[in-house]
Amino acid sequence: MPRTGATTAILAAVLFGLSTPLAKLLVHDLSPWMLAGLLYLGSGIGLGLVRLLRLLTGSRKRSERGLRGAEWFWLLTAVAAGGIAGPVLLMFGLTATPASTASLLLNLEGVFTALLAWFVFREGVDRRLIAGMIAIVAGAVVLSWGRAVSLDGGWGPAAVAAACLMWAADNNLTRKVSLADPADIATIKGLVAGTVNVGIALALGDGLPAVPTAAAAMLVGLLGYGVSLVLFVVALRHIGAARTGAYFSTAPFVGGIASLAIFGEPLTVGLAAAAALMGLGVWLHLTEDHDHEHDHEEMEHDHPHVHDEHHRHHHDGPVTEPHTHRHRHVRLRHRHAHFPDAHHAHRH
Template sequence: MAQAGSTMAILAAVLFGISTPLAKLLVHDLSPWMLAGLLYLGSGIGLGLVRLARGLSASQERNERSIHGIEWFWLLAAVFAGGVTGPVLLMFGLTATSASTASLLLNLEGVFTALLAWFVFQEGFDRRLVAGMVAIVAGAVVLSWGGTVDIVGGWGPAAVVAACLMWAVDNNLTRKVSLADPVDIATIKGLVAGSVNVGIASALGDGLPAVPTAAAAMLVGLLGYGVSLVLFVIALRHIGTARTGAYFSTAPFVGGIASLAIFGEPVTVGLAAAAVLMGLGVWLHLTEDHDHEHVHDEIEHDHPHVHDEHHRHHHDGPVTEPHTHKHRHGRLRHRHAHFPDAHHVHTH
């Protein structure tokens, strides 16, 4: 399942990365806030329509389960942090921060995501994983470097940093609900974040664009923000927050490659350097071997699963895999290569 998680995270980064140059084609007709709002609304409305088209029982038909219990608290907290607080902080920060400085500071989201995952939510890590994260972030910094940076004595850069922290909190809290239906999660987050950003744009005096422009932006948002987020949540389920965030941090490089084809931009030294650094970082993560003796405490939960070494329970009749139902895990001590998925949330 680790390979599946890594694949989902990389695909999420590819879709999000491609959406950036596509969004640039629309930015001359829209303000940044209205564009962001329509992108998010496109993801929320589009996925919501998909959900309705499948019927109210779609989660069961797709072997996914609904959000329930304490998960609603974690999801609402994630939405408040990343969909409400983050955009507002970024709005205020950008008013007092140069574009080059803001672009550089936005790379802190990946750093904060990993630090929170490792030191607050107790995901396991080692020197190889840290080195990979450093290489990927270094590649992102090379891509976003504008030649100058000014972060001294201003509240603007501090607000941008705070926005990155809120998105990192969002990523880590979303991991806590990642066993639920990812389409439901992405729909809710898209609708809330889209409403907030459109509200910000309206407060700044922006009006809604023409229908063709709005439709184009929402279509890009459905793929680059909606489907991408669904894949991101699935990756969180299998490989944890820090690793998913690291893979997703390659999105700017994907966007840079896509810009070569869309805008005919030249290959720069920065893009080539970023390719080397990010390629090294991804390789370090893909070749990670986290193997040690660990204990599984007794737990009862429900989530999509197959009958692997962690799921050896009995069914009265034939079942399809994967499937979802409430099941119990007994206490178990063993050793094997693993990642911080739902069954391996332990300290080191």
């Protein structure tokens, strides 16, 4: 499961990173806010149509469960933070912040995600994990560093930093609903964030783009925002918010590499340095060995699972794995390497 979490987090970063240079091909025809809105709407509408098609054709039995009970509160709170407050704060911040400074400040999202995960949501942390996070963030800073970086302007940079805090809260709150269907989560977040961003664009005087341009933007959004977010939620399920956020912070590097091929941009010392730093950080995380004796409290929940050492309940008949149903965990104390998934939310 830890390998699954790391793999899906990196794949999410790859898809999101590739969407940046592809979106750059469209930005001359669209304002940043209209483009962001179409990318998000492409995510929500595209995933929703895929879900509807599978439902109508009955092509595949659903193995994931829907959102339930208090999960709706956590998801709507996450959407309010990341899909509404974050974009609005960024919009106001960009009006009084140089682009180079904003690019540098946006790296705070990964830092804030880790800090909230460690100190508010009590995910496990050790020196190796901290060192890996520092290396990945340092690589992102190298990529976005500009000569004209300035924190002058008062509230502008503060608003950009606040937007990063909102997205970090979104990441951590989404982890609390990560046992539900990731496609449902991504669909809802895409529709809400897309509607908000398109609304902002229209309020600022933008018009709707031509159909081919809108379709291209929405297709990029389906892959770079929709499928990427599904993978991101799967990673949250298995390895927690801090580690997932760290892996996802490599997305700017992926975008930088893709730009070399798409736009013929030169290979710079900064890109090579970022590759070395991010590679070091990912290696530190992949080789982490978080192993100690811990308690599992008695609990009952519902999520996709296989019959491993944490799932030893009985079934009356044959079952296929993975499968989903409500099941109970008895109190258990043991020792093994683990990550902060749904079964290892203990304090350290």
